[in-house]
Amino acid sequence: MNAPPPPSGAERTDGSSVRIGALVPLTRPGWGEAGRHLLAGLELAVSDVNDSGGIAGRPLELLVRDTAADPRRAAAAVDEWARLGVAAVAGEYHSVVARAAAARADVLGLPFLCSSAVLDALTEQPTEWVARLAPAQSHGWRIYADFLLGAGHRRIAVAAEPSVYWASGARVLRDHLAPRGGTAIELDMRALAPAAVCDELVGQRATALLLLVGHPEPAVSIVRSVRRDQRLSGIMVGAPAGQPEFAGWAASLGGDGAAIPFLRYLPERLSPLGARVGAALRERLAEAPSFVAFEGYDTVAVLADVLRAHGADRARTAASWPRVAVEGTRGRIRFSRTPGIGVWQWAWAPVQVVDRDPADPDRFRILRRHPV
Template identity: 75%
Template sequence: MSTSPVRIGVLAPLTPPGWAEAGRHLLAGLELAAAEANAAGPPLELLVRDTAADPARAAAAVDELAGLGVAALAGEYHSVVARAVATRADALAVPYLCSSAVLDALTDEPTPWVARIAPAQSRGWRLYADHLLGAGHRRVAVAAQPSVYWATGTRILRDHLARHGGTVIELDPLPPETLCDALVRHSATALLLLTGHPEPAMPIVRAVRDDPRLTGLTLGAPAGQPELPSWAALGERGAAIPFLRYLPERLTPLGVRVEHALRERLGETPSFVAFEGYDTITVLAGILRHGTEREHIAASWPHVRAEGTRGPIRFSREPGIGIWQWTWPPIQVVDRDPANPGEFRVLRVA
């Protein structure tokens, strides 16, 4: 087998308006796993491209990387961007292992070329809806920016809550003061932040927490904004805001070792996104040891048997999901502890 490096195209949001903190953690996991995999061979070379949360920019990067001869594509955090990547990868017959994007329909039609490490949005957001119901919420407001990802999340929540007598109220997220007035008017008991980070999510949190009319209102952020390090700037105001993260109750022994290495690399506690990046390269490296041709990689998804940082990784076909899906990554509903906003509390697991 050739000893020249096998190229893998990496896509991640590394600059705004992308969630650059998530992109940095994703890249740290990808790079750590590649460095470790190179000891076993074949050597890997990561060609990194910043998507900046722009689907068109990401699609152009896929064209460029395919022309550079990458064996596969990896990464991405934002669902609308990963959908553009998956669509273009399918058209060009380039294998793509999606790390962090959760949108169920990454492609319009079933494809053999795309697989995913992250769980499907429908699975996580239904668990989140169960958490809301368990906490007694039946009038849930969402402050949602225009996006297929936020719209799909809103639909999942509405359908699940409606089965239990709940209602979803859609509100314009801006300006925050007007949003607060609407929350009072609609008598909502919870507000979910289906918005970008740090703007406008963090200003909304400040406005709601500082409005005496909304004392007792529950804030939520299923997409995981409170996981990001910059959220700590909110202090106590950023605590008790449940979000989804994809970690088990206990990491595998591999996960414990990787956590220490990622902490050193990042200089802070690694988020679940960093583990998703590491697991992505772990899977691809295992496949590449047996062949580097694109057709071989795509044909290998159903045969993957990898030990990841968060459990055994196996891919299957699931109803309504046209790609190869890890079934299933662990899911938690978590928040920052009001007594210590630097620590997390696990509220519900799947």
């Protein structure tokens, strides 16, 4: 397995540390920018935990593995960590990868706190071993659908690539829009070049286009094509999965990447803890931290609290999910059972619909928030 050196020092094998396995996409075809932010949050939290005495006097240590968006890599990492005796698994951004990791963690009896993946069906069956911080896709994407309806959009084109994640998102949108007078018009990006999408949008009389596709391609090419087509000057382009959150989006598209609403999981105002962590993350990343970085920090904060209270016993960690009450960077974190979701779920992290300001693409505008 191609894994980077552990960022928190050499991996110990003498039992002196409490170890957490960290799944992050750092190389292509994984979304490396998201992985870098996730890892920064995980690392910062580990540093803070160790500065405050570690876990009953033992240092907390990350064992990092690059998933490269490959479910098989993630499953192999979980197998490896089960043999190495890690206390828990953390992280991952890509839903299909997190799903593979959750399946192995469930089989092996290894606690897994998923940081960022939102797919509702993170496991096929209910499990006691897996918990999640990120809002379920159905929750966040319904909020996004309500934003579209509130903005007056009824004919909404969805440019989608084939994947479980994109198909699930399209279904959430379609099922939420239809009873409320909206229509989701699906465009199969296996059959359409970016330029051909424009003709479809005109022909379908769509007022909004949602990008359920990979970044940078074909997302960047689709946005450029739409922005340059005078027939589509009034169309709204959206990206519910959050592609515009990262600096790479603005670097690739400049002003064309502004005014594209997306979902992110931050409160309108950070708590004092969140503000302190945000400043430290900005210094570590040399750029503004994304919500994914805060998810990484909160993941370790929760695990550290559980490990301090119950020790590194895996079964006791898994049994503690319903008793978690941790002040995170984005609110108080508690886990519960949510209908239709088989893992312990934080219900819910704050949700925003935001975009980049056309007058200043480095500034974000909050268009809708939940809770209000």
